[in-house]
Amino acid sequence: MSKRIGMEVSIAVAEAVKLANADVIAAYPITPQTHIVEHLSELVADGDLDAEYVCVESEHSAMSAVVGASAAGARSYTATASQGLALMHEILFIASSMRLPIVMTVANRALSGPLSIWNDHSDVMASRDCGWIQYFVENGQEAFDHTLIAFRVAEDPEVSLPVIVNLDGFILSHMIEPHVLLDDEEVARYIPPFRPVNRLDPDNPVTMGDFAMPEFYTEVKKSQEMALRNSRATIDKGWQEFAELTGRKYQAVETYKTEGAEILMLSMGALGETASVAVDRMRDQGLPVGLVKLRLWRPFPSDDLLKALGGAKKIVVMDRAISFGAAANPVAAEVTSLLYDTEPRPCIFNSVVGLGGRDVRVEDFEAIVKKAMQGHSYPGPVGDYDLIGVRE
């Protein structure tokens, strides 16, 4: 089934959840996630997806309900954005600590205040350390594919961890794009039936979510950290098997025209497509510019990124969120600490772009790169970053 179909990215994501044959969906409406859950409701109402659709009264309950459903052994899905993710925050950490393979789409949207329904990454960056596997996708096809990949990876007994698929709100969620879908049989081959490591079963009673005194808490956290780090092998396997099935190849870090590049841009999510157009233009002008795209955010692909960034003299990290008062913004902080030991250490520049739906144009990337080409300060003063397009 390799026909390309034009459809809204949100609809494609919902179709992927249907193809994955989810058992329980619990969701609360929030812009720009709504089209995903609306379409899932229709699929359930029409009998195209045999699932329990739980219309919860809040995102906190959405996450709590999928925790309960997943613990019962059901394939569970939810989607949210912004304030909804913030409201779930408490339960995100519990879901990963309980090793429940829930899949969630986050249609990334700015956090209030002021209220903004538009895109940036402040929502997910505030929940960065929740212990979930986290992907960032760049276009509709990636969003569809990674919804399936997420179920495959999350439920693998070697992993048994929840997964967030981040897709940029509106910029991606509401776009009509060409998608190559899969059929039920192909998906069934790719995603085996969910066989939970533990589940709530009266015949084999288990106690889930007990409390730990100081003599156990550290060990539990260590095992959780190891589980997330070790999930990388299965994440790669998930991509490899997907490539065998569809021919579409993915990896943790993607590079674009990085050969011979002296200056590299680093981006996540939908920014990548615009940035690659900017790279084309600048290459035409003879500038040695390349692009590195981070698809896997957690577990952080340190080795892949070191390889991809190696050799560049200057690196411009794009952040779509501010870490208020911090030494650097979320992605830049991570990249800077990763590159600290490299010899010679590259100059790192940090640009914060596209906050609260502010458009990021090809010209913006060109300006960012050209400015970085002239600059040479490293390490710069704390909090030294460019807030692109801000009126001062």
Added chain:
Amino acid sequence: MENLNIYVPRLLDSREYFTPGQRACQGCGETVALRQIMKSVGRNVILANATGCSEIISSPFPQTAWLVPWIHVAFENVAAVASGVEAGMKALERKGALPKRNVKVMAIAGDGATADIGFQALSGAVERGHNFVYVCLDNEAYMNTGIQRSSSTPFGAMTTTSPPGRMSKGQKTWKKNLPEIMVAHEIPYVATASPSYPFDLIRKVKRAVEVDGPAYLHVLAVCPTGWRSAGEETIRLGRLAAESGVFPLYEVDQGKYTINLDPGELKPMKEYLGLQGRFRHLKPEDLEYIEDRVHTNFEKLRAKVRMTSEEDKASRKATKQKPKKGKTAARSKK
């Protein structure tokens, strides 16, 4: 004694699903209730437990007091967790992934987790009509964190955040009436119960499990630590709460009210409150105020029993039919 050993197992499951060795305080009413509840429910159940006394005393890693599947997630979300478990089991059984065996789902929470922080999740879950039983073990304050007041703390009670002082009589507000709020959700079954009346409690648990749809049980859990009462008075305090009308034992089955224990004349407030240090600072006029309000509430309850009785329904039907006939006649004339 010999006869009792033969007789009691016939009434009750002799097996324990909530086992001894848990870490509750001496004289804890909540654990007596839990033991009775579990005997009534049996082993074909999945429990979701809110954070609180019952959770913390029963699940210190790597130990557990539970011989049934049990999950604890957080404080305010037990109804949502239970609704997810119920939805999951329903989907898996329908899709043939699990055999159909009608596994019960039960949520257990304290009064803070029910009346305060988990109120929204509870309202949402019962409104959605999940087939589960929600049990509130009401010890009338946040006992696990050190006896802070909740909206279920009775008027005048001393807690660590409603201390009596020159400007205060203790708890300033009247106890939130959770059973009635659940009745207002028009769910199939709502009942109050007390471990001081084990067979009443056990019957109500069975009924709650049996009805199709959400059921709510509000169980009084006497707390010697928080109530400043003697451990050996727990069962007696539960009885006095019912006999004084402070905690009436009643049930609302498909909208029909029944008072399960109507002592006729309610016992004086002094007998019940006098056994508890948390009311020690109250003056006779305070007791009078409490007694007056308790009696009024009990009368309201009796009225609801009358209003929802079969005879009353029948008489309302009869009076309704007459004007109806007249109306249709008038209309046909036009």
